[in-house]
Amino acid sequence: MRFLLMIKGDPKPGQLPSEELLAAMGRYNEELAKAGVLLDLSGLHPSAEGARVKFSGGKRTVIDGPFTESKELVAGYWIIQAKSLEEAIEWAKRVPFEAGAEFGQEGEIEIRQVFELEEFGDSPAIERARELGKELAKNKE
Amino acid sequence: MTATDAHRAIEAVWRIESPRMIAGLARMVRDVGLAEDLAQDALVAALQQWPESGVPDNPGAWLMAIGKRRAIDHFRHAAVAERKHEEIGRDLEVQQAVVDLDAAIGDDFGDDLLRLIFTACHPVLSKEARVALTLRLLGGLSTDEIARAFLVPEATVAQRIVRAKRTLSEAHVPFEVPQGAERAARLSSVLEVIYLVFNEGYSATAGDDWVRPELCEDALRLGRILAELAPKEPEVHGLVALMEIQASRLRARVGPSGEPVLLLDQDRARWDQLLIRRGLAALDRADRLGGAMGPYAVQAAIAACHARARTAAETDWVRIAALYDALAQLTPSPVVELNRAVAVGMAFGPAAGLALVDELTSEPQLEGYHLLPSVRGDLLAKLGRFAEARREFERAASLTRNAPERKLLLERASASARGSAPLH
Numbered sequence: 001m002r003f004l005l006m007i008k009g010d011p012k013p014g015q016l017p018s019e020e021l022l023a024a025m026g027r028y029n030e031e032l033a034k035a036g037v038l039l040d041l042s043g044l045h046p047s048a049e050g051a052r053v054k055f056s057g058g059k060r061t062v063i064d065g066p067f068t069e070s071k072e073l074v075a076g077y078w079i080i081q082a083k084s085l086e087e088a089i090e091w092a093k094r095v096p097f098e099a100g101a102e103f104g105q106e107g108e109i110e111i112r113q114v115f116e117l118e119e120f121g122d123s124p125a126i127e128r129a130r131e132l133g134k135e136l137a138k139n140k141e
Numbered sequence: 142m143t144a145t146d147a148h149r150a151i152e153a154v155w156r157i158e159s160p161r162m163i164a165g166l167a168r169m170v171r172d173v174g175l176a177e178d179l180a181q182d183a184l185v186a187a188l189q190q191w192p193e194s195g196v197p198d199n200p201g202a203w204l205m206a207i208g209k210r211r212a213i214d215h216f217r218h219a220a221v222a223e224r225k226h227e228e229i230g231r232d233l234e235v236q237q238a239v240v241d242l243d244a245a246i247g248d249d250f251g252d253d254l255l256r257l258i259f260t261a262c263h264p265v266l267s268k269e270a271r272v273a274l275t276l277r278l279l280g281g282l283s284t285d286e287i288a289r290a291f292l293v294p295e296a297t298v299a300q301r302i303v304r305a306k307r308t309l310s311e312a313h314v315p316f317e318v319p320q321g322a323e324r325a326a327r328l329s330s331v332l333e334v335i336y337l338v339f340n341e342g343y344s345a346t347a348g349d350d351w352v353r354p355e356l357c358e359d360a361l362r363l364g365r366i367l368a369e370l371a372p373k374e375p376e377v378h379g380l381v382a383l384m385e386i387q388a389s390r391l392r393a394r395v396g397p398s399g400e401p402v403l404l405l406d407q408d409r410a411r412w413d414q415l416l417i418r419r420g421l422a423a424l425d426r427a428d429r430l431g432g433a434m435g436p437y438a439v440q441a442a443i444a445a446c447h448a449r450a451r452t453a454a455e456t457d458w459v460r461i462a463a464l465y466d467a468l469a470q471l472t473p474s475p476v477v478e479l480n481r482a483v484a485v486g487m488a489f490g491p492a493a494g495l496a497l498v499d500e501l502t503s504e505p506q507l508e509g510y511h512l513l514p515s516v517r518g519d520l521l522a523k524l525g526r527f528a529e530a531r532r533e534f535e536r537a538a539s540l541t542r543n544a545p546e547r548k549l550l551l552e553r554a555s556a557s558a559r560g561s562a563p564l565h
Contacts (some may be wrong), residue, residue, distance in 0.1 A: 082153075083153070087153040
């Protein structure tokens, strides 16, 4: 199973992570890699440099960052391979959240399982979705 | 926290902590079997205490502390029972080791883990024993999980592990990373075990499932761990590259009703691009370490040719045929020759492929190997020799032990009977 671990927060524009945080995160990432569970990871630029596209009543509205609800924003993510949600939780608990002053003492990691094909049973709706997926793939080419 | 929640949390901690715990304890007591027993004792203590107390903040250190205490108890009891001065001496030695180990905690467990992998894959053990022991000690799998993965009774696996531990102990296999001339041979034994696990998941040799993705994941995890522990070994990266790229096709390899879908018929939109990217990066690493011509790296290069082709028609078969040529020289085997014949058939026409396959039909090693008639049937069908093709597919179907694969082969037999050629 794969899990997406999202670290919440919104770094300040123009501010690079502190040496302390980088070192601690580096050690943590290395631990994930050495346990053979790390598949991918990335940090995200501040929301001030991002944008949102809102969908409403058939209209699209573009809203530029920054966004205020920083505790709900994603600042970075890991994709790990684990045997269970419990294992993913155990890895998330080990994130060195307290290192550096960026995240402060409050914060959270959200853990979500990535859909795997085996999870879908067989039903007309699923079949249809699969066909649709194929169509989309064809159209992309 | 309910008892079930606690149980699942403990299982998760165990999976993360047990390999390095066993590795650390094995360095202390110089016996892998005993080290595992001590680690199990710590697990039992956790199962008794954590449902009430909750999971401690540093569960790894908690478990290790218990394991070490049990190690000291063990040697003390042995010393008292036998009244042997050597044992008392050993007790002191162990206490010193505990001190050393304390100093090492938080530092690098890598060397101990590497020693553990080499020990679990020691050639003194049978292949089955190496696989079971590696999954148990390094993969953190329970005996029951291993039994289910290999479709054998749990008692068989338990026996295998007990015997393997005894063999290691009786043969006085040192707990160390082999050096010098021995290292290469021992490393290939390790790689062989990991790839064996992967292949059992990738194309199950028996049973009702065509693939068992969990087993592939276990093998990949072991391979990735090894690549971190021995980053300068090109073939380790070659093997990881091969497994990552092959695993990228896992979900495209199975049709809606669990039937196998062959490589060229797969929907490439369902290939996992993350794994392909990782695989190509690992292959590049093997390359840069000068290992492009290692057997696993060459196989990975072949897999990479498929991964890079956007459609089946764009596959660079000439390059694949050349890579199989290289592989046949590195690791000559009838199975490699058979694959080379397939590639040559695709690159230079079915007649050229068939000529190579026909040279293999009297090969004793391929007797009873279902892919020989399967490949031959495919080439014959492409040449329009349908009656012969049908007989070959039927023969292949009678030889495979995998149910979905048998069904596919019988379908191809009846397609040949109708005189319709395969798509490619």
